Amino acid sequence: MSFNNNLDQLYRQVIMDHYKNPRNRGVLSEDTVTINMNNPTCGDRIQLSLKVEDGKVVDAKFEGEGCSISLSSASMMTQAIKGQPIEHALKLSHIFSDMMQGKDYDDSIDLGDMEALQGVSKFPARIKCATLAWKAMEKGLRNQSEAE
Numbered sequence: 001m002s003f004n005n006n007l008d009q010l011y012r013q014v015i016m017d018h019y020k021n022p023r024n025r026g027v028l029s030e031d032t033v034t035i036n037m038n039n040p041t042c043g044d045r046i047q048l049s050l051k052v053e054d055g056k057v058v059d060a061k062f063e064g065e066g067c068s069i070s071l072s073s074a075s076m077m078t079q080a081i082k083g084q085p086i087e088h089a090l091k092l093s094h095i096f097s098d099m100m101q102g103k104d105y106d107d108s109i110d111l112g113d114m115e116a117l118q119g120v121s122k123f124p125a126r127i128k129c130a131t132l133a134w135k136a137m138e139k140g141l142r143n144q145s146e147a148e
């Protein structure tokens with residue numbers, strides 16, 4: 001019981017840290033894929049810019065307005081995919097989606113801070129907040145690989 005409480009508290013701290021000190025906030029200027037996406041349930045929005053070279057996400061930044069869940073998730077997502085091959089970024093997105101749906105997910109990959117959001121799966125109304133940035137990333141990378 002106290003273990004769970006401590007873990008919840010730790011996760012909450014990780015989420016608030018990403019919300020208050022977002023990683024990779026901003027807009028990339030050149031040679032980028034830009035994706036705008038909004039959460040239809042609340043109207044909050046995110047703009048994601050990705051720089052992809054030789055099948056790798058070499059840089060990622062985001063801007064937008066939203067709740068602590070959506071913006072911390074965007075911060076964690078950009079942190080997780082930077083420097084990764086496209087396939088790995090898409091795989092992380094798949095794992096994150098499974099986690100949000102409360103399914104068993106592939107735990108062979110270290111998810112780092114992303115794990116702090118796993119409790120969101122218990123709050124269906126917030127799942128779209130957590131997946132907004134990931135959906136934008138998937139869209140951008142799929143468009144990019146189709147264009148190549």
Ligand code: FES
Pocket residue numbers: 039042043044066067068069070128129132
């Ligand atoms: Fe709008 Fe979470 S309430 S993104």
